Amino acid sequence: MMELDFSVVLSAEFRSWLIGGLVLSLQLTFITLLLALPLGIAVALMRLSSLAALRWLGFAFVEGIRNIPLLVHMLFWYFGATALLPEAARAWLYEHNAESVCAVIALTFYTAAYMAEDVRSGIRTIPATQTEAARALGLGAAETWRRIVLPQALRASVPPLVSQTVSLWKNTSIATVIGAAELMYQAQRVETASFRGVETFAVATLAYLSVSLIITALSIAYQRRYPVRPA
Amino acid sequence: MIDLLQNYWLYFLLGQYPEGPLGGLTLTILLSVSALLLASPVGLLLGLARVSQHRALRWPVTALIFVVRGSPLLMVIFWAYFFLPSVTGQQTDQFPTMLIALAIFNGAYLAEIVRAGIQALPRGQMESARALGLSYTTAMRRVILPQALRNSLPSLVNQLVTTIKETSLGYIIGLAEVSFIASQINIQVLTMPVQVYGVLALTYFVLCFGLSRIAYALERRLARRPISSGAPV
Amino acid sequence: MAFYKALAVLAAVIGSTLSLPASADQLADIKAKGVLVCGVLGTDEPNSFVDPKTRTLVGYEVDLCNAIAKKVGVTPKIKQLAVAARIPELQQRRIDIIAAALTHTREREAVVDFSLTTFVTGQRVMVRKDSGITQLAQLANHRVVTVKGGTQEPNMRKAVPSVQVVTFETAPQAFVALQQRKAAGFVNDEVSLLDAFGKLGPAQKDYVILEQSLSVEPLALGLRKNEPALKAAVDGTLHELEKSGEAERLFNRWYGPGTKLNFPKRTFRIDTDRI
Numbered sequence: 001m002m003e004l005d006f007s008v009v010l011s012a013e014f015r016s017w018l019i020g021g022l023v024l025s026l027q028l029t030f031i032t033l034l035l036a037l038p039l040g041i042a043v044a045l046m047r048l049s050s051l052a053a054l055r056w057l058g059f060a061f062v063e064g065i066r067n068i069p070l071l072v073h074m075l076f077w078y079f080g081a082t083a084l085l086p087e088a089a090r091a092w093l094y095e096h097n098a099e100s101v102c103a104v105i106a107l108t109f110y111t112a113a114y115m116a117e118d119v120r121s122g123i124r125t126i127p128a129t130q131t132e133a134a135r136a137l138g139l140g141a142a143e144t145w146r147r148i149v150l151p152q153a154l155r156a157s158v159p160p161l162v163s164q165t166v167s168l169w170k171n172t173s174i175a176t177v178i179g180a181a182e183l184m185y186q187a188q189r190v191e192t193a194s195f196r197g198v199e200t201f202a203v204a205t206l207a208y209l210s211v212s213l214i215i216t217a218l219s220i221a222y223q224r225r226y227p228v229r230p231a
Numbered sequence: 232m233i234d235l236l237q238n239y240w241l242y243f244l245l246g247q248y249p250e251g252p253l254g255g256l257t258l259t260i261l262l263s264v265s266a267l268l269l270a271s272p273v274g275l276l277l278g279l280a281r282v283s284q285h286r287a288l289r290w291p292v293t294a295l296i297f298v299v300r301g302s303p304l305l306m307v308i309f310w311a312y313f314f315l316p317s318v319t320g321q322q323t324d325q326f327p328t329m330l331i332a333l334a335i336f337n338g339a340y341l342a343e344i345v346r347a348g349i350q351a352l353p354r355g356q357m358e359s360a361r362a363l364g365l366s367y368t369t370a371m372r373r374v375i376l377p378q379a380l381r382n383s384l385p386s387l388v389n390q391l392v393t394t395i396k397e398t399s400l401g402y403i404i405g406l407a408e409v410s411f412i413a414s415q416i417n418i419q420v421l422t423m424p425v426q427v428y429g430v431l432a433l434t435y436f437v438l439c440f441g442l443s444r445i446a447y448a449l450e451r452r453l454a455r456r457p458i459s460s461g462a463p464v
Numbered sequence: 465m466a467f468y469k470a471l472a473v474l475a476a477v478i479g480s481t482l483s484l485p486a487s488a489d490q491l492a493d494i495k496a497k498g499v500l501v502c503g504v505l506g507t508d509e510p511n512s513f514v515d516p517k518t519r520t521l522v523g524y525e526v527d528l529c530n531a532i533a534k535k536v537g538v539t540p541k542i543k544q545l546a547v548a549a550r551i552p553e554l555q556q557r558r559i560d561i562i563a564a565a566l567t568h569t570r571e572r573e574a575v576v577d578f579s580l581t582t583f584v585t586g587q588r589v590m591v592r593k594d595s596g597i598t599q600l601a602q603l604a605n606h607r608v609v610t611v612k613g614g615t616q617e618p619n620m621r622k623a624v625p626s627v628q629v630v631t632f633e634t635a636p637q638a639f640v641a642l643q644q645r646k647a648a649g650f651v652n653d654e655v656s657l658l659d660a661f662g663k664l665g666p667a668q669k670d671y672v673i674l675e676q677s678l679s680v681e682p683l684a685l686g687l688r689k690n691e692p693a694l695k696a697a698v699d700g701t702l703h704e705l706e707k708s709g710e711a712e713r714l715f716n717r718w719y720g721p722g723t724k725l726n727f728p729k730r731t732f733r734i735d736t737d738r739i
Contacts, residue, residue, distance in 0.1 A: 242519070247514065247519045247520075250518060250519035250520045251514075251519060251520060251521065312549070313552050313556070324543070324558070402633070403546075403633060404546065404549070405544060405545060405546040405549070405633075407544075414634075414637065415507075415514075415636075417640070418634075418636040418637065418639075418640055419516070421640065421643065424640075
């Protein structure tokens with residue numbers, strides 16, 4: 001068994017690389033979450049719409065995105081889609097962290113497709129009696145959604161949505177292939193420079209596990225405060 | 232576009248084979264199926280260990296599953312790639328490394344599905360089996376597992392779909408699966424990245440969507456035969 | 465019962481001795497196996513690359529590996545690796561020799577041994593002519609791209625501290641990024657840059673390779689530490705190739721006049737492993 005020496009990996013320079021990577025991973029996660037959740041809710045509503053065209057569009061979005069690996073999404077946006085932009089837009093993008101931007105775009109679409117399904121199942125757990133009662137009380141369609149169905153549905157969707165968030169956190173690691181300097185990228189960099197693979201990856205694994213744990217703990221605390229009340 | 236397809240279809244499908252190791256779409260499919268075949272017994276054993284009475288079995292397995300599920304797949308692949316050989320004393324190439332990483336990763340997920348399936352059955356099943364004189368193992372084998380796993384066929388097909396998508400990460404350790412080959416083609420051709428990655432995306436879509444439709448059909452067929460709910464027959 | 469226990473103990477003892485790492489004579493192991501495994505990049509023309517017509521791995525380093533295997537009397541097996549995996553693969557015993565554009569550096573001497581220097585090159589930067597960059601120093605605060613896991617990134621940062629470096633899994637992938645204007649410069653060793661430049665064809669007029677070198681890179685084959693017999697065999701083969709003129713012929717075959725790179729002549733000899 002080789003001798004482990006964590007001091008090398010945790011030395012000032014390498015530590016700053018790893019921390020920088022961790023920070024970017026967290027930023028990618030947070031920004032994606034802000035964008036993907038509304039998009040996911042919108043797509044879920046589309047899938048439950050009375051208009052067949054919207055339903056089909058929602059279905060196409062979800063199935064089209066979920067059946068393609070995240071790696072391919074990332075490569076497509078970074079190496080493919082950017083080639084289609086007009087010259088000026090491209091130049092601007094490259095000056096402003098193209099790697100992170102493309103990673104966020106790929107992650108947003110990918111995560112939204114999964115979240116849409118979770119929200120849709122959440123909505124379906126709300127019995128029709130809720131909608132019926134609301135309409136009987138004179139509430140319009142939009143108000144019924146906004147005040148009665150969606151709030152309950154979202155609360156019911158919290159457990160799977162939290163699970164998606166943990167997946168999202170782990171999925172940020174794939175951004176390394178398009179050069180985004182997140183935690184996995186920096187771990188590879190530290191490993192190259194220090195020749196200390198075990199220690200580097202142990203530290204990075206610990207970081208991933210810790211944040212997964214924190215997200216799950218936060219969700220348990222949230223569910224204690226706002227339990228899912230059966231209808 | 233036609234030129235692109237005509238020039239590279241063989242490389243896309245087979246990689247360097249037979250002038251070199253197998254690659255491309257064939258390798259992706261081979262790797263996915265093998266990984267799932269390997270992950271199933273692993274998942275079953277881990278799932279059984281998770282519901283076991285013996286703490287010495289339950290705790291380490293629970294810890295292992297926790298670490299594996301909490302880590303990104305890419306991390307599990309790196310661990311397998313860099314350190315499997317020193318642990319097992321064997322040399323391992325990219326394909327076996329990817330196979331083992333996927334088997335462990337998917338095994339951990341399947342273990343939870345098995346555990347949930349077992350724990351969803353009413354306790355009456357195990358109790359009556361034991362009351363009839365069956366040992367724990369026989370009860371598991373002949374009463375509990377068949378029921379717990381019957382409904383898992385659609386889940387298994389869905390897991391295959393997930394595994395197919397996971398094989399794309401072989402790109403990062405240089406395994407010549409279909410995403411790596413597509414990138415190589417893009418590097419050679421250079422002027423058609425949207426088309427190259429578009430074809431790659433379409434390939435995965437056709438494969439995965441097709442399989443998930445099969446899983447959906449299976450699910451509907453099985454729904455007609457519900458699991459025993461414990462109510463008197 | 466006791467019999468089975470004894471059998472189990474015996475099996476464990478035999479099993480543990482069989483799985484002990486082989487004693488430190490890798491050359492003898494190679495001869496016993498009959499195979500010499502060389503790790504190459506496969507994406508680094510003309511050192512090692514996939515010939516699109518035959519779909520086989522060919523190149524300068526592939527030929528060196530074949531020559532060594534022939535001398536030792538075994539079959540060569542060429543294995544493709546990622547840049548960052550070169551040293552780990554050697555250390556984990558998955559390959560016998562690194563023939564993957566490995567730069568001989570003092571830091572690396574702590575973990576691997578090097579053969580005689582097989583090639584001398586330097587790292588340089590390719591830029592687009594319309595960026596107006598003519599000197600290394602002008603890359604300050606700009607983005608450059610390169611491959612993960614090599615010495616390109618540290619060398620670039622040493623030369624121009626304020627530069628932003630973005631790395632990709634393979635060098636050609638990074639080159640695509642330059643062509644898509646994702647960065648101002650592409651860092652790689654001189655030979656790979658000239659090869660990439662050659663591939664541009666008519667687009668060559670838009671690019672230029674900056675004069676200044678980031679570093680001098682002596683490339684050599686990588687060997688596991690403490691394997692004197694293997695090192696002697698490898699160095700011996702290289703000496704013979706040099707003496708017989710075969711080494712120069714190999715150079716001309718892949719780098720010389722008439723090839724894509726078109727070097728007029730070789731400026732080094734394969735005769736030393738000192739840096």
